[in-house]
Each structure stands twice: as C-alpha cells, then as structure tokens.
Amino acid sequence: MQRRRPTIIDVARKAGVSKSTAGRALSGASNITDEARERVLEAARAVGYERNDLAVGMRSGRTGLLGLVIPDITNPFWAEVARGAQDRAAENGTSLLVFSSDWDHGREASHLRALRQARVDGAIINPVADSFDDLDRFGLPFVLIGSSAERFPANSSVGSDIAQAVRLGMDHLVSKGHHAPALILGPKSRIARARFLRTFHEHCVERDIDPAALPMEDGEYTVEGGRTAMMRLLERDRVGHLAVFAANDLMALGAMVAVREAGLRCPEDVSILGFDGIPAGAFSWPGLTTVAKPGREIGVRAVDCLFDEIAGRPEHGRVFMPCRLIERGSLADLSLDQPRRAASSGRG
Amino acid sequence: MQRRRPTIIDVARKAGVSKSTAGRALSGASNITDEARERVLEAARAVGYERNDLAVGMRSGRTGLLGLVIPDITNPFWAEVARGAQDRAAENGTSLLVFSSDWDHGREASHLRALRQARVDGAIINPVADSFDDLDRFGLPFVLIGSSAERFPANSSVGSDIAQAVRLGMDHLVSKGHHAPALILGPKSRIARARFLRTFHEHCVERDIDPAALPMEDGEYTVEGGRTAMMRLLERDRVGHLAVFAANDLMALGAMVAVREAGLRCPEDVSILGFDGIPAGAFSWPGLTTVAKPGREIGVRAVDCLFDEIAGRPEHGRVFMPCRLIERGSLADLSLDQPRRAASSGRG
DNA sequence: TGAGTTCGTGGGAACGTTACCACGGAGATT
DNA sequence: AATCTCCGTGGTAACGTTCCCACGAACTCA
Numbered sequence: 001m002q003r004r005r006p007t008i009i010d011v012a013r014k015a016g017v018s019k020s021t022a023g024r025a026l027s028g029a030s031n032i033t034d035e036a037r038e039r040v041l042e043a044a045r046a047v048g049y050e051r052n053d054l055a056v057g058m059r060s061g062r063t064g065l066l067g068l069v070i071p072d073i074t075n076p077f078w079a080e081v082a083r084g085a086q087d088r089a090a091e092n093g094t095s096l097l098v099f100s101s102d103w104d105h106g107r108e109a110s111h112l113r114a115l116r117q118a119r120v121d122g123a124i125i126n127p128v129a130d131s132f133d134d135l136d137r138f139g140l141p142f143v144l145i146g147s148s149a150e151r152f153p154a155n156s157s158v159g160s161d162i163a164q165a166v167r168l169g170m171d172h173l174v175s176k177g178h179h180a181p182a183l184i185l186g187p188k189s190r191i192a193r194a195r196f197l198r199t200f201h202e203h204c205v206e207r208d209i210d211p212a213a214l215p216m217e218d219g220e221y222t223v224e225g226g227r228t229a230m231m232r233l234l235e236r237d238r239v240g241h242l243a244v245f246a247a248n249d250l251m252a253l254g255a256m257v258a259v260r261e262a263g264l265r266c267p268e269d270v271s272i273l274g275f276d277g278i279p280a281g282a283f284s285w286p287g288l289t290t291v292a293k294p295g296r297e298i299g300v301r302a303v304d305c306l307f308d309e310i311a312g313r314p315e316h317g318r319v320f321m322p323c324r325l326i327e328r329g330s331l332a333d334l335s336l337d338q339p340r341r342a343a344s345s346g347r348g
Numbered sequence: 349m350q351r352r353r354p355t356i357i358d359v360a361r362k363a364g365v366s367k368s369t370a371g372r373a374l375s376g377a378s379n380i381t382d383e384a385r386e387r388v389l390e391a392a393r394a395v396g397y398e399r400n401d402l403a404v405g406m407r408s409g410r411t412g413l414l415g416l417v418i419p420d421i422t423n424p425f426w427a428e429v430a431r432g433a434q435d436r437a438a439e440n441g442t443s444l445l446v447f448s449s450d451w452d453h454g455r456e457a458s459h460l461r462a463l464r465q466a467r468v469d470g471a472i473i474n475p476v477a478d479s480f481d482d483l484d485r486f487g488l489p490f491v492l493i494g495s496s497a498e499r500f501p502a503n504s505s506v507g508s509d510i511a512q513a514v515r516l517g518m519d520h521l522v523s524k525g526h527h528a529p530a531l532i533l534g535p536k537s538r539i540a541r542a543r544f545l546r547t548f549h550e551h552c553v554e555r556d557i558d559p560a561a562l563p564m565e566d567g568e569y570t571v572e573g574g575r576t577a578m579m580r581l582l583e584r585d586r587v588g589h590l591a592v593f594a595a596n597d598l599m600a601l602g603a604m605v606a607v608r609e610a611g612l613r614c615p616e617d618v619s620i621l622g623f624d625g626i627p628a629g630a631f632s633w634p635g636l637t638t639v640a641k642p643g644r645e646i647g648v649r650a651v652d653c654l655f656d657e658i659a660g661r662p663e664h665g666r667v668f669m670p671c672r673l674i675e676r677g678s679l680a681d682l683s684l685d686q687p688r689r690a691a692s693s694g695r696g
Numbered sequence: 697t698g699a700g701t702t703c704g705t706g707g708g709a710a711c712g713t714t715a716c717c718a719c720g721g722a723g724a725t726t
Numbered sequence: 727a728a729t730c731t732c733c734g735t736g737g738t739a740a741c742g743t744t745c746c747c748a749c750g751a752a753c754t755c756a
Contacts, residue, residue: 005487007711007712007713008712008713009712017735017736018735018736018737019712019713019736019737020714020735020736020737020738021734021735021736023713023714024734024735027713027714031733031734031735032734032735033733033734033735036734036735050461050464050465051465051712051713052465052467052711052712052713053465053466053467054402054405054406054411054466054467054711054712054713055406055711055712055713055714055741056712056713056714057402057713057741058402058403058406058711058712058713058714058740058741058742058743059712059713059714059715059740059741060713060714060715060741061741063402064466065445065466072431073421073427073430073431073434074424074427074428074431076422076424076427079421079422079424079427080422082421082446083420083421083422083448086421086446086447086448087448090447090458090459090462093462095445095447095462095466096445096446097413097443097444097445097446098430098434098444098445098446099434099438099443100431100434100435110438111438113398114438114443116398117398117399117400117401118401118402118412118413118443119400119401119402139353223630223631253631256631256633257631260633279628280627280628280631282571283571283601283604283605283628283631283632284631284632284633285604285608285632285633355741355742355743356742356743357742357743365705365706366705366706366707367706367707367742367743368705368706368707368744368745369704369705369706371743371744371745372704372705375743375744379703379704379705380704380705381703381704381705384704384705399742399743400741400742400743402741402742402743403711403741403742403743403744404742404743404744405711405743406710406711406712406713406741406742406743406744407710407711407742407743407744407745408711408743408744408745409711
C-alpha cells in the first residue's frame with residue numbers, strides 16, 4: 001500500500017555523495033564540510049527521509065528505547081512517575097516502553113524478557129519484592145525506583161526519602177498536638193512497610209513514646225484496605241481524639257470513608273494524614289493532608305540516572321528525593337485546645 | 349561488560365544444523381521434522397538464546413511495537429485506556445510505546461515522527477483537534493480513540509458512545525425528578541463538546557424542553573475549570589434545587605468543591621452528575637454519581653482494531669462502546685418530594 | 697523402473713545503518 | 727622542494743534475522 005520509505009542511499013544519490021558522507025551529515029558528525037552537510041540535509045528534506053531506528057539499533061547497538069516496569073500505570077502515583085520519565089526520555093530523543101507488573105513475579109519476568117528482546121538501551125524498574133534473580137540476570141543497564149530499591153544496594157536507584165517523609169509527617173502531627181498517632185500500614189511483605197516503621201520507631205524513641213503502645217493495623221494499599229483497617233481501629237478502646245498516619249493516600253481516603261460510615265467526623269473526631277500526594281486527595285472532603293512524594297521528579301531523575309548507567313558512569317548510586325507536606329483539612333489542630341498534653345496518651 | 353548475546357547462528361551450530369533450519373524451528377514454521385525442531389529448541393535453551401526483535405523487524409518489517417498517543421497518562425481515564433491497550437498488546441506478544449501529547453499539536457507531531465522512526469507496526473491515537481494533516485501523512489496503520497475520532501470517518505476508531513451516555517445520564521436525572529439540568533461543558537474547541545450538546549438537544553426536544561433556556565457554563569476539563577464554572581452557575585438567579593450535568597468527572601468534582609465553598613450542600617441543595625467514571629469520584633463526599641466510560645475496554649478494543657488494520661482488514665470501522673451509570677450520592681431524589689413537577693422549570 | 701512430486705535442508709542475499717579502513721589532496725614543516 | 731600530517735571522502739564489512747531459491751532424498755504414480 002504505502003510505497004517504499006526513502007533510505008540513506010536515496011538521500012546520498014540525490015545529494016551526489018556517498019552514503020558514508022550522507023550518514024555523517026545525518027548523524028551530525030564533525031568531519032564533513034559545511035557545504036556537503038548542507039547539500040545532504042537539503043536532499044533528505046526533499047525526499048522526506050526519516051532515519052530507520054531499527055537499522056541504527058542493529059548496527060550501533062543503541063536503539064533509543066527505554067523500558068519502564070511499574071506495578072500499575074492506573075495508580076496515580078505511578079502514572080506521575082511514568083509521565084516524568086516519558087518527558088525526560090523525549091527530551092533526549094528516546095522513547096519509553098511501558099509495562100505494568102501488578103506486583104506479579106511472572107508478569108515482571110515476562111516484561112523483562114520483552115525488554116531484552118526489544119534490545120532496549122536500559123530499563124527503569126520497580127521490582128517485585130522477591131525477584132532478585134530475574135533482576136540479576138536481566139543483563140542490561142537498569143535503575144531501580146521505589147522503596148524496594150533498598151534491597152539492591154549495589155545498583156543505582158531513585159526513590160523518595162521515606163525517612164525524611166516520615167519525619168515530616170510526624171513533626172506535623174506533633175505540631176498539631178497529635179503526639180501518639182495510630183498507624184495504618186501496608187502488607188507485611190512489602191519492604192516500604194519496614195522502612196516506614198523503622199523511621200517511625202526512631203522518632204518515637206526520640207520523643208519518649210513507646211511505639212508498641214500505639215495502635216497499628218494492616219491492609220492492602222487500596223481504598224478498601226484502608227477502610228477495613230480504620231474500622232478495626234475504631235473498634236478499639238480509645239480516649240479523646242484519634243489521629244491516624246496512613247502509609248498511602250488510597251488507604252487514607254478509605255479510612256476517611258470508614259470514619260464517615262461510623263458516624264464520626266473528620267477532622268473533628270478523627271485526624272487523618274496520608275502519604276503519596278495523589279490528586280484525588282484534593283477532592284475529598286475534608287481535603288486530605290498528606291506527605292507528597294515527588295512522583296514526576298522521581299521519573300525524571302530515574303531517566304537521568306539510567307543515561308549515566310548506560311554511558312558506563314554509574315556515579316549516582318542511590319538517590320533519595322525529598323517529600324513535602326501538603327496541608328489540607330483532614331488534621332485537627334489540637335495544639336490550641338490543649339496546650340500541654342505531651343506524651344501521656346496511649347497508656348491509659 | 350556483558351558478553352555477546354547468543355545469536356541464531358550459535359544455536360544452529362550447537363544443534364548441528366544450518367541457520368535456516370534453526371530459524372524455522374524458532375519461528376514455529378511447519379516444514380521441519382520434529383526431531384530437528386526438538387534439537388534446535390534444546391540448543392536454544394542451552395545457550396540462552398533470545399530472539400533479536402530488531403533484526404526481525406529489520407528483515408520482516410514487523411517490529412512487534414505499537415504506539416499509543418494520548419493526551420496525558422496522568423489523567424485517570426487515559427491511564428485506564430493505556431492499561432487496557434497494554435494488557436491486550438502483551439497477550440499478543442507486542443509492546444507499547446506510550447506518549448502524552450498534552451493536546452499540543454507540536455508534541456503530537458513529534459511523537460508521530462518518533463513512532464515512524466521506531467518503525468512501529470501501527471498506532472492508537474487520540475488526535476489533537478486540528479491535526480488532520482499530521483495524521484494524514486502518518487503513513488502507518490492507525491486506530492483513533494476518543495470522541496474526536498468523529499472527524500475522521502474514513503478511519504477505524506474506537507470510542508465511547510456519547511449519545512448513549514448522554515441519554516443514560518439524562519434519563520437518570522429525569523427519573524430522579526431533575527427535568528431541566530444545567531450543563532457544565534468543556535472548551536468550545538473540543539469536538540466532544542459538540543457531540544455532547546447535540547445529543548443533549550435531541551433529548552430536550554423529545555421532552556418538550558427548550559434547551560436555550562437551560563443554564564450552561566464552559567471551562568477547562570479540570571477541577572479548577574469545573575469549580576469556576578459552578579461558581580458562575582451559582583451566581584445566576586434560580587428557583588429551587590439545582591441539578592448539574594458536568595461533561596467530565598474532574599469538572600464535576602470541582603463543581604462539588606464550589607458548592608461547598610458557597611455554603612451549600614450536595615446533594616441537598618445541588619445535585620451533580622459526572623461523566624468519565626474516574627476512581628476519584630468514589631472517594632469524594634458525597635460519592636460522585638456519574639456516567640462511566642469503559643476506558644479499559646476501549647484500550648483493549650483499540651488494540652484489536654489495530655491488529656485488523658495492520659493485517660489489512662479494516663472491517664471494524666467505527667466502534668462505540670456503551671457507557672454505564674454509577675450511582676453514588678451526589679444526586680438528590682426529587683421524584684418522591686414533588687411527584688408532578690414536569691417540564692415547567694427554567695421559565696419562571 | 698523411470699519420471700514427476702513433495703518435503704526437509706542449506707546457502708546466499710537482503711533489510712538500512714554505522715564502523716572501519718584506505719585513499720588522495722591541501723596545508724604545514726623541515 | 728620533499729615529506730609529513732590532517733582532513734574529508736568513498737568503499738566495504740558487519741549487525742541478526744527472514745526470504746528466496748536450489749538441491750537431494752524419499753516417495754508416488756504410471
């Protein structure tokens with residue numbers, strides 16, 4: 001149907017030079033006269049030449065293709081990461097092959113194989129927890145993103161600074177008079193959970209709080225997971241105002257739903273702090289106060305790191321991006337009502 | 349660093365056959381003895397052979413790569429589409445190159461060029477409104493998605509059935525006693541707006557309502573756009589309960605914010621109906637009642653259509669996917685309070 | 697039994713580009 | 727003036743696969 005696409009040979013013929021010279025002009029090499037370059041470029045324009053990336057990849061080993069393997073493009077946080085990576089890749093003339101692993105080992109393995117067969121120059125991967133083997137024999141340059149990167153200290157990685165994020169959240173809670181928040185955490189299998197908990201413990205110790213005395217519930221990283229976790233939390237005995245730090249915005253929103261269903265009000269009866277910074281948190285009522293990860297920036301930096309990795313200068317090592325607090329309405333300010341409550345709660 | 353990847357020649361040598369025979373075994377051709385195939389497959393496994401898709405694409409013209417150009421992967425609706433397309437592509441052993449155009453003509457053109465240079469087998473495109481030219485000279489098989497597909501009746505396309513969706517929404521409004529809803533629409537430049545309005549007018553005529561008498565406001569397809577549009581709507585004179593049909597969920601959520609800011613309640617004072625079915629609508633309070641587009645299915649069907657298009661059998665033509673109503677809490681039920689109010693409003 | 701047919705196999709070309717090497721001319725150096 | 731160096735150029739090989747054609751063996755049918 002569509003006629004043959006013009007090749008570099010057609011361009012060379014039209015310009016009256018050899019294909020070597022045409023190739024030099026087209027690839028921006030230096031050892032060529034301005035006059036010849038101009039003639040080749042003009043000829044290329046005239047015949048409508050577009051370089052065949054396949055052939056380039058074949059010969060030079062560089063395809064201009066990058067892989068991105070994330071849990072789910074449908075998750076707003078990962079979509080942000082993908083967008084950042086996409087934009088940065090485009091700036092450098094490379095394209096992104098995007099895959100969703102659904103935290104499934106098999107899917108991940110098959111995606112990695114597809115990336116290898118496509119001869120991508122490298123990949124950005126949020127690894128499924130226990131997939132060290134697959135990653136190990138991936139055989140191409142890669143950069144890890146997300147908190148599970150911690151498992152692979154030898155590789156370049158970009159993630160949010162969970163320690164700083166938890167600190168930020170805790171400081172804010174304390175500044176609003178919530179000295180002993182309850183926790184809603186993700187599944188035990190996820191590394192991010194351990195990271196979160198560790199920093200949380202450190203800060204409790206610094207403030208003379210017994211972490212073991214604080215209520216804590218698990219759930220899937222979903223709205224429903226957060227809702228049921230909050231229900232369990234509300235069934236417990238408690239005194240006064242309840243503050244909750246959720247490990248993920250979706251769970252926080254689910255917790256908010258549970259509060260409403262229990263006939264309580266947020267933030268009057270229960271304060272909720274989220275973690276992620278997804279847009280949906282801005283539409284809820286009250287708006288979700290949350291610690292926002294810089295999803296887009298993570299994507300951008302990951303691509304930068306990957307380019308370094310591909311170029312054989314993996315100088316970045318592990319990059320941690322700072323999070324920031326977004327204050328909306330889901331946290332009550334108790335510091336005004338009860339100026340001195342201190343660390344006495346959680347023991348009655 | 350990493351040693352040379354084994355080629356089909358290595359496999360052939362190991363199996364003691366020619367590369368032609370090895371190629372036949374590996375590509376699943378029929379004219380080969382079971383014994384030879386078995387030996388080749390075994391050899392391939394032994395040396396860890398993985399086919400070079402680049403070389404295949406080079407020679408056969410099929411790369412196993414598909415392009416997806418959407419406005420923004422960060423938009424939940426488009427993320428769903430991307431996910432559907434991604435999964436279907438993976439089922440067929442192809443990979444997806446994902447691009448975001450931001451409704452920008454230049455970006456779109458550059459993405460299309462990148463797809464051509466990558467020699468993708470075809471592309472799924474949500475075209476920027478006025479980009480007929482670029483699309484026309486794209487030169488590869490493609491399938492359009494979204495409502496702007498209407499502009500290109502000659503090409504295969506997959507979109508939601510806006511006529512059915514508007515009908516669904518209007519019927520629901522009427523069944524709840526809202527006979528003369530206000531409208532919040534997208535920018536005038538977008539084709540989806542015209543499509544929406546046309547069906548809306550038809551239904552007004554069928555019900556003896558004068559569409560011109562109904563309040564109508566424009567805005568960007570964003571939360572902020574919906575919020576300001578709603579503010580303008582609330583400044584108008586009105587009698588009794590106000591019902592609003594927004595052309596997009598984000599706008600509907602913005603409208604909800606505006607209602608709250610005006611000291612009014614949803615759904616007691618104002619009813620809101622959305623359009624899209626994004627997850628965020630489930631977390632708002634009240635939950636957003638909306639007409640949901642089948643984003644994921646649209647992605648799946650688009651890939652199916654694209655395969656047909658590539659195979660040279662464009663029999664699908666234009667596919668319209670049905671939408672469904674998701675009832676949550678943003679619509680008041682007036683049909684109980686005022687059994688017979690009919691089409692008298694909007695004229696007082 | 698001889699000719700025609702089928703089938704599995706192997707060799708070579710081709711896809712479009714870049715890497716490499718050799719060549720010739722112009723300018724610099726002795 | 728002769729040699730050396732540098733630079734622009736052109737030819738050729740190579741990347742890894744599939745396509746095409748030719749070859750020989752086995753098998754069928756007259």
